[in-house]
Every structure is written in C-alpha cells, then in structure tokens.
Amino acid sequence: MVPRRGSCGGHAPDPAALIEIDLYGELMIAASSAVEDRLSVDRIDEVLRVVPQRHPGAGPKAQGADG
16 A cells, blocks of 8 residues: 555654754744855844853852852
C-alpha cells in the first residue's frame, strides 16, 4: 500500500517539529521582507519570540546587595 500524498505514514506529527517548521517559516518571511541584506540578531530574536533570561541574583534587588 502506498501512503497518500501528505501522509506521514500513520505516525502522529511531532509537535516540536511542527513548532520548528512554523518558526522557520516566520523567519523566512521576515528575511524576504527585510530591506537590509541580513536580519539583525535583535530582529531574529523578535521573530523567533526569544525572551531574555533573568538570572537569579541579577539586578538591583539581588540578595545581599546593599543599596
């Protein structure tokens, strides 16, 4: 039996792979609509919805910091 076109052979699609494909598509759209030759790192982070990590103890409210 030959699988139908677009069929994944009876296997459920991998949710992580689908998310990666979606993000890749968003990145390609951003790159194709950009005026500049390359996307900046900040623009790539924006498209990929990267959120800066806050490290425990960082910043003015760190434990033990006198202020």
